[in-house]
């Protein structure tokens with residue numbers, strides 16, 4: 141890849157030319173008009189360019205190194221859409237702390253375990269803020285949700301609700317029935333499609349979506365609606381995570397945000413409207429039902445005990461201030477629902493899609509995982525969550541895939557609340573700090589054959605998801621690390637174990653496997669994985 145790429149942000153170029161206009165033909169000055177308006181304009185422009193060259197390109201004392209850009213726009217025209225690989229390439233020249241000036245913004249890229257440790261552990265508190273892209277603001281009810289909330293009392297309250305109540309191990313255990321029902325539904329569905337090609341990512345997305353929404357508000361997508369709504373929802377989530385990850389002129393020149401030159405905010409607004417309508421419908425149905433009389437709801441809860449435990453019921457109780465400590469507004473409830481749906485679906489389903497692709501590429505790993513499942517679960521049984529802790533090889537497979545294809549390859553950017561020294565370099569307050577875990581996970585000085593999918597490297601290893609090993613950070617580390625690790629682990633492991641145990645998988649004849657990645661705030665496979673399942677359990681009743 142060249143440093144200045146052809147692919148680099150054609151949309152940004154278009155937007156810039158829309159802003160400044162195309163060059164016009166200019167006639168040369170006449171001899172008798174030495175100070176023609178044109179001459180004066182050009183002189184003024186020249187002076188301005190000289191000034192801004194000095195202003196923009198002058199290295200600041202103590203600043204991290206980084207490539208020089210152009211006046212006004214900085215490095216913007218040279219930025220590549222695939223930020224994770226591009227940052228890794230730049231780090232080879234400029235080192236593990238590098239700086240990019242883009243319009244009025246400063247980006248810092250961190251690319252080594254020791255510098256990641258400085259940011260996420262030694263200066264965790266200072267870097268616990270977010271610098272929210274304008275596109276994300278459209279989707280997050282003005283920063284009312286956890287991922288984008290500034291570090292402070294509101295974030296603490298939302299995070300506490302998430303980690304200690306909604307996503308705690310006890311709550312998750314109590315919701316196993318819901319997860320089991322949804323995963324069994326997916327198996328039933330795949331059984332009907334046996335022998336035909338299926339889009340693995342779409343199926344896994346739908347399974348994750350059904351698990352999450354049934355935990356949130358006891359809603360699932362079934363029958364004819366399954367394909368249509370699932371695909372629609374997957375596309376909406378995918379489009380959002382891709383748009384938010386895309387460099388946006390509105391972020392680099394806040395004064396221009398109003399013009400939305402790349403049309404990103406407009407597209408995100410449409411998506412936000414779609415999600416909001418779903419949440420509004422769910423909320424008004426629930427509030428309406430509750431108003432219709434407690435008796436009916438209690439009766440209903442008795443008939444299906446999972447219903448009374450869904451998150452929405454729990455959040456509405458908090459809203460009404462039953463414990464008096466955490467009053468929630470309806471907006472915050474909708475924002476929390478948005479959090480769960482956005483964070484919990486694509487990350488998990490993309491992870492499973494990459495794992496399946498890597499295993500199909502190395503069939504011995506697939507066979508080994510199936511053998512382990514046959515020994516632990518047996519071929520006359522179905523997988524239960526209680527089996528998961530007895531599957532060390534499958535755990536190693538998941539860890540290895542998260543190493544090669546971390547769903548959040550540069551984490552969610554952190555933002556220092558004060559000027560801070562990292563490895564002796566001054567990091568300006570307010571900069572966007574990207575931790576390139578993708579590069580750290582493939583660093584040849586840390587990992588042997590880093591580009592190889594080799595689950596064995598995690599067998600008998602103490603590297604885990606805790607964020608204490610700074611060479612392995614798929615869920616981040618410190619205060620802002622992923623709030624849904626327990627849920628992600630269960631969903632990924634349980635769904636993966638079940639589809640591997642229930643079916644053999646192969647590529648359609650003549651189909652080539654493509655493992656390339658596409659950057660987004662959630663990374664995905666560039667080419668969707670299409671594979672054919674065939675049943676491998678003897679008793680058809682095990683697919684019911």
Ligand code: HEM
Pocket residue numbers: 286287288299302479480483484485487488491546547548551552553614615616617619620621622623624625627628632
């Ligand atoms: C394989 C699956 C997943 C991966 C790899 C993953 C990874 C991450 C990462 C890297 C971050 C940002 C950490 C940082 O900024 O330093 C994050 C944040 C977050 N994740 Fe996950 N995640 C996954 C699944 C989930 C699930 C299932 C949920 C909940 C349903 C969830 C909820 C969250 C929340 C709420 C945050 C924001 C935390 C904050 O800013 O305080 N994630 N995740």
